[in-house]
Amino acid sequence: MSLNIFVTEETVAGDDDGPLAGKTVAVKDNISTEGVRTTCGSAMLEEYVPPYDATVVERLKASGATIVGKTNMDEFGMGGTTETSAFGPTKNPVDESRVPGGSSGGSAAAVAAGEADLALGTDTGGSVRNPAAFCGVVGIKPTYGLVSRYGLVAYANSLEQVGPIGSTVEDAAALLDVISGADERDATTRFDQSAEMDAHPAEGSDYAAAADGDVDGLTVGVITDLLEGADDRVVETFEAAVSDLRAQGADVVDVSLESLEHAVQAYYVIAMSEASSNLARYDGVRYGLSTGKEGNWNDVYADTREEGFGAEVKRRILLGTYALSAGYHDKYYKKAQDARAWIKQDFDEAFAEADVLATPTMPVLPPELGESLSDPLQLYLMDANTVPVNLANLPAISVPAGEADGLPVGLQLIGPKFGEETMIRAASAVEN
Amino acid sequence: MTAKALSQRDLATVIGLEVHVQLETDTKIFCGCSTDAAEDEEPNTRTCPVCLGLPGALPVLNEGAVEAAVKVGKALNATVAEHTRFHRKNYYYPDLPKNFQITQYDAPICAEGTLEVSVEGERRDIGIERAHLEEDPGSLQHKGGSIDTADYTLVNYNRAGTPLMEIVTKPDFRSPQETRAFLAKLEEVLEYLGIFDATRDGSLRIDANISMVPAENVGDDGAISDETLAEANRTEVKNISSHKGAEKALAYEVTRQKNAISRGRAVEQETRHWDESRGITVSMRSKEEEKDYRYFREADLPPLEVADWKEKIAIPELPDARRERFREEYGLDAESASKLTSTKEVADFYEDVAEQFDPDLAATWVADNLLGELNYRDMQITDVSHRLDEFTRLVELVAEGSITTKNAEEVVLRGMLDDGDAPDDIVDREGLGAADDDEVVTAVAEAIEENPDAVEDYHAGEGGAVNFLVGQVMQKTGGSADPGDVNQMLREKLDE
Numbered sequence: 001m002s003l004n005i006f007v008t009e010e011t012v013a014g015d016d017d018g019p020l021a022g023k024t025v026a027v028k029d030n031i032s033t034e035g036v037r038t039t040c041g042s043a044m045l046e047e048y049v050p051p052y053d054a055t056v057v058e059r060l061k062a063s064g065a066t067i068v069g070k071t072n073m074d075e076f077g078m079g080g081t082t083e084t085s086a087f088g089p090t091k092n093p094v095d096e097s098r099v100p101g102g103s104s105g106g107s108a109a110a111v112a113a114g115e116a117d118l119a120l121g122t123d124t125g126g127s128v129r130n131p132a133a134f135c136g137v138v139g140i141k142p143t144y145g146l147v148s149r150y151g152l153v154a155y156a157n158s159l160e161q162v163g164p165i166g167s168t169v170e171d172a173a174a175l176l177d178v179i180s181g182a183d184e185r186d187a188t189t190r191f192d193q194s195a196e197m198d199a200h201p202a203e204g205s206d207y208a209a210a211a212d213g214d215v216d217g218l219t220v221g222v223i224t225d226l227l228e229g230a231d232d233r234v235v236e237t238f239e240a241a242v243s244d245l246r247a248q249g250a251d252v253v254d255v256s257l258e259s260l261e262h263a264v265q266a267y268y269v270i271a272m273s274e275a276s277s278n279l280a281r282y283d284g285v286r287y288g289l290s291t292g293k294e295g296n297w298n299d300v301y302a303d304t305r306e307e308g309f310g311a312e313v314k315r316r317i318l319l320g321t322y323a324l325s326a327g328y329h330d331k332y333y334k335k336a337q338d339a340r341a342w343i344k345q346d347f348d349e350a351f352a353e354a355d356v357l358a359t360p361t362m363p364v365l366p367p368e369l370g371e372s373l374s375d376p377l378q379l380y381l382m383d384a385n386t387v388p389v390n391l392a393n394l395p396a397i398s399v400p401a402g403e404a405d406g407l408p409v410g411l412q413l414i415g416p417k418f419g420e421e422t423m424i425r426a427a428s429a430v431e432n
Numbered sequence: 433m434t435a436k437a438l439s440q441r442d443l444a445t446v447i448g449l450e451v452h453v454q455l456e457t458d459t460k461i462f463c464g465c466s467t468d469a470a471e472d473e474e475p476n477t478r479t480c481p482v483c484l485g486l487p488g489a490l491p492v493l494n495e496g497a498v499e500a501a502v503k504v505g506k507a508l509n510a511t512v513a514e515h516t517r518f519h520r521k522n523y524y525y526p527d528l529p530k531n532f533q534i535t536q537y538d539a540p541i542c543a544e545g546t547l548e549v550s551v552e553g554e555r556r557d558i559g560i561e562r563a564h565l566e567e568d569p570g571s572l573q574h575k576g577g578s579i580d581t582a583d584y585t586l587v588n589y590n591r592a593g594t595p596l597m598e599i600v601t602k603p604d605f606r607s608p609q610e611t612r613a614f615l616a617k618l619e620e621v622l623e624y625l626g627i628f629d630a631t632r633d634g635s636l637r638i639d640a641n642i643s644m645v646p647a648e649n650v651g652d653d654g655a656i657s658d659e660t661l662a663e664a665n666r667t668e669v670k671n672i673s674s675h676k677g678a679e680k681a682l683a684y685e686v687t688r689q690k691n692a693i694s695r696g697r698a699v700e701q702e703t704r705h706w707d708e709s710r711g712i713t714v715s716m717r718s719k720e721e722e723k724d725y726r727y728f729r730e731a732d733l734p735p736l737e738v739a740d741w742k743e744k745i746a747i748p749e750l751p752d753a754r755r756e757r758f759r760e761e762y763g764l765d766a767e768s769a770s771k772l773t774s775t776k777e778v779a780d781f782y783e784d785v786a787e788q789f790d791p792d793l794a795a796t797w798v799a800d801n802l803l804g805e806l807n808y809r810d811m812q813i814t815d816v817s818h819r820l821d822e823f824t825r826l827v828e829l830v831a832e833g834s835i836t837t838k839n840a841e842e843v844v845l846r847g848m849l850d851d852g853d854a855p856d857d858i859v860d861r862e863g864l865g866a867a868d869d870d871e872v873v874t875a876v877a878e879a880i881e882e883n884p885d886a887v888e889d890y891h892a893g894e895g896g897a898v899n900f901l902v903g904q905v906m907q908k909t910g911g912s913a914d915p916g917d918v919n920q921m922l923r924e925k926l927d928e
Contacts, residue, residue, distance in 0.1 A: 032488045045487070052481050054488060153487040158731030187492045187733055273728060277522050280531035281485050285587070297526055324522070324726035333728060 003091045005106045005115055006069040010036050018064030020178060025060055026110035026119040029070040030077060031162065032151035033057055040153050041073040041085035041103075044288045044308030054151020055186065056120060056162050056179045063178040068116050071106025075310045076279065077122060077155040079103050080130050080382050083373050084312040091369065094136055094408055098366040101134030103127040104165070108135040111165050118175045119165040124156050125267050126361075126386025128163035129398035133361035133410025136400045138172045138427070139165045141386075143418045144393035146202060147176075148183030154278040156271035159390040169399055169428040173207035176420065180205070201418040210421040211428035216249030218426055220413075221354025225260045226385045230363035233404035238360040241401035241411050241430055245358075248429050255353055257346040259339065260388050266339035267387035268380055269323050269332050275313075276320030282308060315376065344392045351416045356426045359385045361398040361410030385412060395420045399427040440690045444647040446656060446664065447605035447682060451618065452637040453597045454568065455500040456627050460593035461567050462491030462534065467594050469632060475588040483567075483593035485529030490732050491567075493518075497595035500627040501541045501565050502741045504597055507621050507750055508560050510545025514739040516565070518730040523723065526585065527569040529592055535566035537727045541738075547621070548752070549613040556654070558614050559602035568594040571634070591634065603641065603661060606654055608682035611640065615675035620751050624776045638672040640682055644689050644699065665699040669713055671706045681706040684713055754779055762791035771799040777813045778803070784820055789831050797827050801841055805849055822848060826855040836914055839864045864912055875908040876921050890926055898922055 007029045014020070027033060030040040032050035034057075039045045053061070060067060074084040082105025083089040092100040093113035100109040104121025108131030111119050121128040123141035132139025141163045152162055164175035180202035182189045189200065222242060227235055246252045282288040284304030291303045309317070323332035350357055363385055372379050389396040394414055401411035411430055415423030460467055463482035481489035498516055505512040519537035545560035570592040576583035599618070605611050619636065622628035629635055643666035650656055669685055672678050689699045704713040749757070751773050758769040758779075772782045772795060786794040802823065806813065816823065826848065830840045839862075847858040859865060879901050880887055889897035898919060905918045 030488075032486075038487070040487070048487070050481075050486065050488070052486070052489075149488075150490050151488040158729075185492060186490050188731070190734075274731070277520050277532050277726070277728070280522060280524065281487070281529065283524065283531060285526060286484070286529075287486075298524065301524060321726065324728055326724045326726075329726070329728075 003093055003096065003100075003109055003113055004072055004088050005090055005109045005113065007039050007041065007072050007085075007087050007106070008037055009069040010067075011069075012036065012061070012067040014061040014063060014065045014067070016064065018062060019174065020060070020118070021064030023065050023117045024068045025065045025175070026069055026071045026107055026116035027057065027060070027067055028073055028104050028107045028119070028121050030073060030122060030153040030155075031057060031120055032153065033067070033070065036070060038070065038153065039087070040077070041075045041082075041087060042308065042310070042313070043086040044282045044305075045153075046086070046289070048287045050151070052151065054162075055148035055183045057151065059179050059181075060120070065118070065178075069110075071104070071110055071119065073106055074103035074127075075313050076153070076275070077103040077124050077127055077160070078275070078312050078316050080126065080379055081367065081372060082106060082131070083369065084310055086310060089369055092135060092366055094134075095366070095406070097368055098407070099134065099369055099372075101131030101362070101366060103131075104139075105131045105135075107165050108132050108137055108139065111135070111137045111167055117166070118171060120175070120179070121163050121165050122152055122160055123163045123386075123390065124160035125271060125383050125390050128165060129361050129386050129396060129410065129412060130383070132165055132398040133400075133412075134366040134408060136403075136408030136410075137165055137167055138169050138397065138399050139163060140172050140176055140397045140420075140424075141389060141395060142176060142180060142420060143201070143395040143415075144390075145188045146180045146395070146418065146420065148179075148181075148186040148189050150183055150185040154274075156274040157278060158274060159267075159271060168211075169397070169424060169431055170208050170211040172397070173211050173424045176207045177205075180207075201420075205421060207420055207424055210424040212425060213248075213428045213432050215245055215426050215429040217251070218249075218356065218422070219251045219253060219354045220245055220426065221253050221255035221350055221357045223260070223350075223357055223359045224254050224256050225258070226359040226363070229381075229384065230360050231365060234360045234363060234365065234409050237402045237404045237409040238358075238411055242358060244432075245426070245429055248432060250426070250429070253354055255350045255357065257343070257350055257388070259342040259346040260384075262339040263343055263388040263391060264380055264384050266336040266343070267383065267391055268319075269336035270340065270391070272316040272320030273323045273333050273336075274320070276317045276324065279309075279313070279317055284308070312376070340391045343388055347388070347392045347394060347414075347416075355416075356419075356423050357414040359412045359414070360401075361385060361412040365404060365407045365409070389414055393417065395423055397423055397427045399430045401430060440694045442647050443644040443690055443693060444650045444656075445606055445608075445686050446603050446643050446645055446661065446666075447608070447611055448603035448641045449599075449601045449605070449611060449614070449678075450639040450641075451599040451601075451615065452639075453599060453618075453622060453628060454632060454635045455497055455595040455597055456629050456632075457494060457496040457500060457595050459494055459496070461494050461497045461565065461595035462593055465593060469590065473590060475586070475590060478590040479592070483529065484589055491534060491730075493733055493736060494595065495736070497565055498541065498736060498738060499741070499745055500595070500625070501563070501597055502738060502745050503625045503627060503747050504563055504599070504622070505542035505545065506742060506745070506747050507625055508542065508545030508547055508563065508599075510542040510560055510563065512738070512742045513539055513541050513543070515539075515735040515737045516541055517735045518565075518733045519727045520730050521566075522726040525569065526587055527572050527592075529570065529589060533566060533569065534730050534733070535598075536564035540564035547614060547617060549610060549617055551607070551609050551613050556604070556610065558604045558610070561600045561602050563597055563599040566596050566598060568592060568596045603656070604654070606650075608679045608686060611682055612675045612679035615678055617751075619675065620775070624748055624750055626748070626776070634673070636673060638678050640669045640672060640678060640685075641666050642669060642682055642685050642689070643667070644686075644693055665701045667699065667701070667713075668703045669706055670703060670716070671708075673708075677706065677708060680711065681713060684711065688713070748776065758782075762786055762795065764791070764795055768795045768799045771803060775813060777817055781813055781817055781820060781823075785824055785827060788824055789827055793827065793831060797823075797830075801845060805845055809849060811849070816849070819848070822854050829855060829859065835859055835864050836912060838915075839911060863910060871909060872905065872913045872918060872921065875905045875913070876918065876925055878908065879904040879922070880925060887926060898926075
């Protein structure tokens with residue numbers, strides 16, 4: 001039976017040679033591909049065919065990779081199970097009764113199922129790391145600004161990055177080598193303003209080479225706050241993997257970040273607020289579902305959005321609109337920004353004590369299909385370990401730590417800003 | 433206060449303006465699309481994923497627009513911010529590709545400036561509250577009717593993303609005339625800065641807030657307390673697109689509001705639309721509740737440090753200063769100085785000519801002759817600025833006495849403008865070279881000999897007779913003699 005990994009299966013050949021020549025890559029369906037429809041898992045964009053390639057797609061093509069299709073995802077990235085897709089859920093290749101995680105569920109499943117050597121996902125609050133953990137593959141969320149977002153259809157633009165998925169740390173890192181770097185079309189990848197940096201950090205970096213498995217002398221900080229609410233089986237697997245790192249020569253210390261208890265709330269307020277604005281353009285005028293209804297344009301917009309968006313997207317747009325509204329802005333949006341600043345500061349302090357920080361990627365094992373969808377709050381809490389990274393603009397990687405009850409458990413390593421190489425080095429030791 | 437208690441003359445007018453100015457940059461504010469609007473341009477051709485707001489496209493700030501904004505800030509004596517920062521203004525409207533507008537909110541690029549205006553000799557400083565950068569939406573074409581009656585509406589995104597500067601004044605205007613003077617002055621300054629093209633459609637769009645307050649609450653210096661302002665109901669008049677339009681629309685509003693108040697009716701707090709063709713304002717919607725634009729930071733645009741730009745970016749001498757200098761340096765009267773500084777191009781042209789000749793002669797030729805003839809032909813100085821050499825040659829011909837002033841004006845200058853010919857070619861073709869003395873002497877002798885009646889009249893003391901003889905001489909010399917000289921020669925000859 002089909003796992004429903006792809007929304008659109010279409011082969012796009014890359015250049016004849018390059019670092020990824022001969023490799024197949026699956027691309028998440030919120031990354032623009034010229035001439036190939038890009039639906040974002042939404043009925044709203046079912047027929048939308050972008051007239052341009054995202055920068056990361058251009059770079060993929062130039063690297064010699066062959067794109068094999070556009071992968072299924074939670075609608076506009078809003079979900080952690082790939083069940084909010086208008087094109088139906090994707091099944092987890094490890095256990096078809098379970099979700100693959102999300103929102104980049106199709107991308108992680110494609111790699112896990114061998115449908116593609118590599119995949120591109122996007123990570124706004126964990127959407128690369130979550131499905132990587134649930135499908136037993138490796139996923140990287142790069143530092144904000146390391147990879148161009150040009151062509152990535154925005155959900156929450158201050159939080160998200162395109163990230164690579166592979167079966168090994170080295171594979172994922174090699175894809176990161178290809179997609180990272182400054183892009184004049186994404187001002188957040190340009191560092192000419194910054195006094196502390198004279199070149200983009202991707203310049204002179206070799207992420208694949210960093211996957212050398214050498215953690216001798218590296219300090220790994222375990223974020224104890226994020227172990228508390230996690231499933232015991234997950235914690236057990238996680239701790240075994242951490243012990244293994246210690247055995248390989250890493251120093252393991254406990255760290256606590258008080259601010260993290262506010263991370264989920266802060267994340268959802270910010271992400272939903274930005275989403276309410278980013279998704280405003282889908283009004284059926286130039287693209288997006290056109291209902292063909294007539295009348296006052298305001299009513300036509302409302303009808304279009306009522307029909308074109310799924311329940312979770314509507315929920316987030318409404319909550320985000322509310323959080324930004326006069327009278328509530330200070331209470332929600334501004335407070336969330338304050339929490340974000342606090343979280344960033346806490347991470348800075350933690351990196352004074354450790355080279356990388358470790359948590360279980362997901363506090364739970366992959367849920368059964370349909371199990372969590374009815375309870376949005378339950379779903380949001382599943383993101384507790386991943387969202388702090390996005391709020392702090394940091395890099396993180398999810399690497400398989402082992403199994404519990406036959407299901408994959410992911411270990412998350414968080415690096416300091418643009419500290420991808422150290423993070424990748426530590427992650428490759430987890431594979432040893 | 434009660435509205436009833438006030439008669440029309442007890443009321444004072446208070447106006448504040450929000451002026452949207454299109455900045456003349458090569459490319460749009462957030463993408464590489466050209467801002468050059470060709471007259472016959474096909475709709476929706478000057479677009480790209482960014483200005484169309486396609487999913488995934490990102491804005492990148494055009495530093496040229498920031499530079500232009502810094503120039504405006506300097507010209508308005510405003511504080512220029514140390515870094516730019518953009519917000520999103522969220523609202524749904526069909527001309528807005530993303531259904532939000534990228535604009536500035538809590539940190540405008542310019543704040544707290546002034547612009548001096550003069551109405552009927554009275555000078556006043558108009559305060560500028562803020563001036564910020566934003567993107568222009570697209571434009572709507574209502575088909576088969578006006579905005580509320582059209583069968584359908586077309587959207588053209590060519591304009592979308594054109595850099596706009598919104599200049600917000602303080603409520604410092606006390607009459608519609610002052611708004612007109614301010615806008616004319618603002619246009620002049622912006623043109624001097626080389627960042628504004630008044631001929632472009634939609635280059636200037638004005639919203640005006642207008643209210644009536646009790647005249648007794650206005651201080652001698654025109655000051656009005658915030659309390660007085662808050663108590664007055666104001667209307668916002670939209671769709672004004674010129675300084676003349678502003679004066680007309682606001683004059684209409686003054687009358688309408690004063691009439692309402694003097695009849696004991698309150699002025700409705702609302703938005704009104706200026707209908708230029710009918711010369712009236714019409715109610716658009718009641719403004720009971722403030723619109724909630726849900727402003728928040730635009731994360732796609734990192735702040736740009738511009739702390740040292742104010743130092744680095746130079747602006748040209750502004751019209752007021754240049755006028756003053758023309759009076760001092762060239763000894764021009766107020767009227768000539770004003771005419772010659774009306775645009776930067778005219779002023780530059782004049783200075784080029786004045787450098788080579790007597791400034792007075794240059795002033796006469798540029799301010800009176802050239803501008804007059806251009807105006808008559810509906811031409812601009814920019815249409816001839818590339819022919820500066822030819823024009824200076826014409827003045828040279830006059831200055832050295834090679835042709836008469838009359839011929840220079842009536843034949844050569846007009847020929848230059850109408851046929852595009854060079855002055856020397858026209859002089860040769862028309863045989864306008866100034867008559868030499870022998871030719872004039874001969875003509876004078878002939879005129880006297882051929883017109884004994886006139887000679888007799890002259891000796892009989894009839895003043896008109898000599899003028900008749902001058903005309904005869906001019907005819908014989910093909911107009912190339914100097915009438916003054918001829919007059920003198922005739923008298924000398926007749927008096928011999």
